[in-house]
Amino acid sequence: MYDFDMIVIGSGPSGRRAAVQSAKIGKSVLVVEKGRRVGGVSVHTGTIPSKTLRETVLNLSGWRERGFYGRSYRVKQDIGAADLMARLHKTLDHEVEVLEHQFARNAVKTARGEARFLDAHTIEITAEGGEVDKVTAAHVLIAVGTRPFRPDYVPFNGMSVFDSDEIVDLPRLPRSLAVIGAGVIGVEYASIFSALDVSVTLIEPRSTFLDFIDKELIEEFVHELRDRNVALRFGAAVTSITLDARERPVCKLADGRTVHADMLLFAAGRVGATDRLNLEAAGLAVDHRGRIGVEPKTLQTAVPHIYAAGDVIGFPSLASTSMEQGRVAACHAFGLEPPPPPEFFPYGIYSVPEMSTVGMSEEEVRKREIPYECGIARFRETSRGHIMGLNSGMMKMIFSVKTRRLLGVHIVGEGATELIHIGQAVLNLKGTIDYFIENTFNYPTLAEAYKIAGLDAWNRMTRV
């Protein structure tokens, strides 16, 4: 009756997972992607480019060795934009190749062009050259993601003023950079450029940032940024952005201060890429930020055979969670019971230093009036930390005094985004402090911090 069992619009993490899962169940699948190559924001402008840039910066700048050899240590002198781009393009090519192979192996068909609904089962695809095709499907997954929010008052020019999709194609390295927006993306780029010794000013209209993260962790992180001379301009809105005679951005703030910089990154939000989907034809609507509402367990939209997943449905807007959502949507569409979502998922913030967190923050635990105790470990207390020359890095664990259960793990420092998974496993398996006290950890490792923080909390809990 239909051309396909499933049409997926968008080939980012959620679209990709949904397509492959549907194909594994034996269904016919078409992925429509308007970009030049498959992979989505995640592969081409978001997750993978920013993380590759970070890795390149840390390697070429010798960042990880500076604890031993001093702040002036460099692996490569005079790092330029070309140095950063070389590794980026190699990594992206590899990612796309793996994905194309995965689609080919699973007989997932792809069509290049922009998709829009003609009705709830019919999609029109317009190719770059203008050719139009029409396809139908029993089920549709909207996985179109987001694009950067570009307000009119920002003079984007692709030369000195960029959004977060454009920054991965920098023509040259700036001497100074102003970053507007201290969300995850703004904080990541601000700290990455500062590791390259670019003079960075981070501007945020609110007086706090990354509020979902434990405050003690943020204090530690802010201390590190200040130590590197990152200027923080918090608590004042940007009233205007102009370009000077040399096309350099000048930002005026509501508190009367002015920030001059060589380049500007505007990273204050993203909006759902839904405006050209003609959703009304399918009977769907979006909110003020272009996002689509779904039933959280099944990811069905208001039209039951149309699903939406990934950033287009909003929080938590991570590649990691988007992948799971894609798989859940595909399973539900074809009558398979998807696994229940885990109670806690980790956040990874690939700033320099990186941060990662899972479970409740201390503020949350207090709000819920759960009697608790914390344990802290500093990476410099571990032998592995000495070997690596780490002067900073911290792990904080929170336990319930009543049940002894682990409630949250918060890490800032080298390896945080990998280390967090030990805490995540214990948390989701409803483990207690005894796991950390009774078990032996490899030595010397940074994971030993779990033992140290566990013992720290245990000593205080024993006294209680």
Ligand SMILES: Cc1cc2nc3c(=O)[nH]c(=O)nc-3n(C[C@H](O)[C@H](O)[C@H](O)COP(=O)(O)OP(=O)(O)OC[C@H]3O[C@@H](n4cnc5c(N)ncnc54)[C@H](O)[C@@H]3O)c2cc1C
């Ligand atoms: C700078 C940055 C850093 C990030 N870092 C991380 C990180 O470290 N870890 C993490 O987990 N997440 C990270 N994210 C978030 C992550 O990239 C997103 O959560 C993820 O990409 C969302 O996936 P998605 O499935 O919604 O699709 P997306 O990756 O958003 O891709 C959507 C695709 O749909 C296509 N499309 C849109 N409209 C149409 C149409 N009408 N027809 C056809 N195709 C269409 C687009 O071209 C695009 O390819 C980062 C994001 C950014 C911007």
